[in-house]
Amino acid sequence: MKDGYLDFANSPFGAKLINALGLPKPLQLERYQAGQPVITGSVLVGGGEQSSLLEALAVFFKSVGAQTLAHDKLPQWVSVANKAGLTTGRWSLNGEKGEKVKVLVFDASGMTDSTQSDALYWFFHDAARSLLPCGRVVVLGRPPEECISPRQATIQRALEGLTRSLGKELKKGCTAQLVYVSEGAEAQLESTLRFLLSPRSAYVSGQVVRVRKPVGSPQQPADWSQALAGKKVLVTGASRGIGAAIAEVMAREGATVIALDVPQAQAGLDEVAKKIGGTALALDIGVPEAPKKLVDAALAQGGWDVIVHNAGITRDKTIANMKEHLWQQVVNVNLSTQERINDAMVASGALKSGGRIVCVSSISGIAGNMGQTNYAVSKAGVIGMVQSQAPILAEKGITINAVAPGFIETQMTAAIPFAIREAGRRMNSMSQGGQPVDVAEAICWFANPASSGITGNVIRVCGQSLIGA
Ligand SMILES: NC(=O)c1ccc[n+]([C@@H]2O[C@H](COP(=O)([O-])OP(=O)(O)OC[C@H]3O[C@@H](n4cnc5c(N)ncnc54)[C@H](O)[C@@H]3O)[C@@H](O)[C@H]2O)c1
Structure with a gap:
């Protein structure tokens, strides 16, 4: 979603007015x-x-x-x-x-x-x-x-x-x-x-x-601008928003991307896959047979190198008003599926040795958020999974890390009521929301073959948000 205030603050008149009123002055980030x-x-x-x-x-x-x-x-x-x-x-x-x-x-x-x-x-x-x-x-x-x-x-x-x-x-x-x-x-x-x-x-x-010391044998890309050349990367929730940006940045870095989303998102998924020369995989990761389907698909391609667990949902209600199925859906899609998929992919060798798992948490999982007990449980659980799995996966030469985005300009945040959205956007050291590409770049750093010394990290992509700081 467009941030009109950011454009205004960077216009000659807007800059003067904002200075005179002492309002936050966001800069167009490089x-x-x-x-x-x-x-x-x-x-x-x-x-x-x-x-x-x-x-x-x-x-x-x-x-x-x-x-x-x-x-x-x-x-x-x-x-x-x-x-x-x-x-x-x-x-x-x-x-x-x-x-x-x-x-x-x-x-x-x-x-x-x-x-x-x-x-x-x-x-x-x-x-x-x-x-x-x-x-x-x-x-x-x-x-x-x-x-x-x-x-x-x-x-x-x-x-x-x-x-x-x-x-x-x-x-x-x-x-x-x-x-x-x-x-x-x-x-x-x-x-x-x-x-x-x-x-x-x-x-x-x-x-x-x-x-830390490298997990598995360290690899140096021959060309840093194509660090993911020859790598097969699964990105879940890739039909739009942050997932589409991750797929694009991975492809820019040379990866072959398998873009996954629910069958209802087929049109968007096909568009993303076509744009980046990847393949589209329509699958609901929440269903019990999903891990096996992914293992079969990966093994048929000789294994995958990177899994990016980006797919996520919100079903916000205060806990007193929340129906049980809303709790279960969110915890299942955002957390339990990731655990099941990781277990199946690692046990079968469908995620190759030297592989990378990158998860998407949220600052809600760090700070908690009103109306998001289910979401915060799932996103804090992702952090727990990353930290507890890192030493176990290290024995197989696999790293696992997470990004925790703050306010990122997507359809998810465009749906937030105006006043809360404005507060979320400005309450950080950059006085603006992030772009999906900002999350994607951080994920690419974790996925880099040269990042074998980085595991068990949780890095916020939040412009140093005051929430949960
Ligand atoms: N936008 C933000 O500000 C923000 C902040 C913190 C964390 N996040 C996290 O970033 C991730 C992406 O967020 P977004 O803003 O791009 O959201 P989004 O709703 O635009 O995209 C999420 C995608 O996941 C897909 N998905 C949902 N359930 C699925 C399932 N069962 N199987 C397969 N795909 C499924 C959706 O179809 C959708 O395409 C999510 O995990 C979200 O929780 C976003």
Whole structure:
């Protein structure tokens, strides 16, 4: 659905009026265009004591052809970067601030005590005003649960407060994330940084990502712009909305897409499949025979590589007014079918080893929502499934992750009454709703063959919504 206020706020007259009235000022977010570079501007690099991820960062920036600059307090970046063959220089000289940059990256992995937090202050105090619109901030740390001392775990956990606050302060479409990298997982960073530092993550902010040692054997795409080439991907609920966008983005990345939806949605499904050169599969995933039908279809094609559980329904009523069948329908379609399909696909080998499962949860499953007890149970259950299955599926080289969308402009949200819809749209750090493509890009990052170090993650695509934050 079109957001008229967003267009108005970006017109010359609208911008003046909105400034004068002090109203929220959403910016047209930059979104990924096929063929564009990962980072469209310079990168300022900072770090705390004993930063341990600088070499991994240099390898990444070299791979994406980025131009980097060293903050005053991290002069050693120049030699690390030069050694990796990167063009680099110092950002500030004689106390003068340097040029505007598109990305701020701070390596906090070596910080072991809260008394070292000043390094964070100096870097972000100096650089905050130098970040260009739709800029990106990533802070890298070590997972607190893997730290060897309580003091180290404490300062590492403290990084969450910093990044979440930066996401709220920076405005102008900028995002801020925290990436915890396990010891030994340094080489798994690339797919995550490619996502978080590019316009692909336009509507993702204030998130905490855990990058771990690889599940199965790590794979590097030969061509990052066709990362899913040769992969067969099932997308459920693909006839419209977020599912159609997922199918399109997967196809853009080179995948062969099997687009599934209920038989009643055949017309829309055929249109999507035709547009992306995929196949249409009309099937109600809620029926008991669905898992077997999917296993048979996958095995007939030599197995599938990725399953995206996007199909979902709402049947909103307060629990006192809700009929039992409305509860059962929602829990069945949104949660139990995913469990049954995963079990059948994994047990039969129809989902290949090295496969990816990506689920669609919701911020309702994190925060709860009035009139959505059934929906919130199903979406919180998806999070439980992802977290409990991740270590089990890792033994088969399969990853499982979820996205939790906030307010996304689709037919589902167009049906919300005006006042509630406007509140849902604006109550986030971007002051606007997300687009289906924003959810699709996050799902593609999880599905990437190079994302073998990412499992058990639940990432919100919500513009850092205040709901459940
Ligand atoms: N739109 C949002 O703001 C938002 C926010 C949070 C989460 N989500 C989740 O994102 C997913 C997609 O949402 P959307 O807004 O695109 O919704 P949508 O209603 O536009 O699309 C959902 C699709 O799922 C299909 N589907 C439903 N039941 C099915 C079944 N039994 N078998 C096969 N297909 C079935 C529908 O036919 C439909 O095409 C859902 O899981 C939804 O809960 C959406």
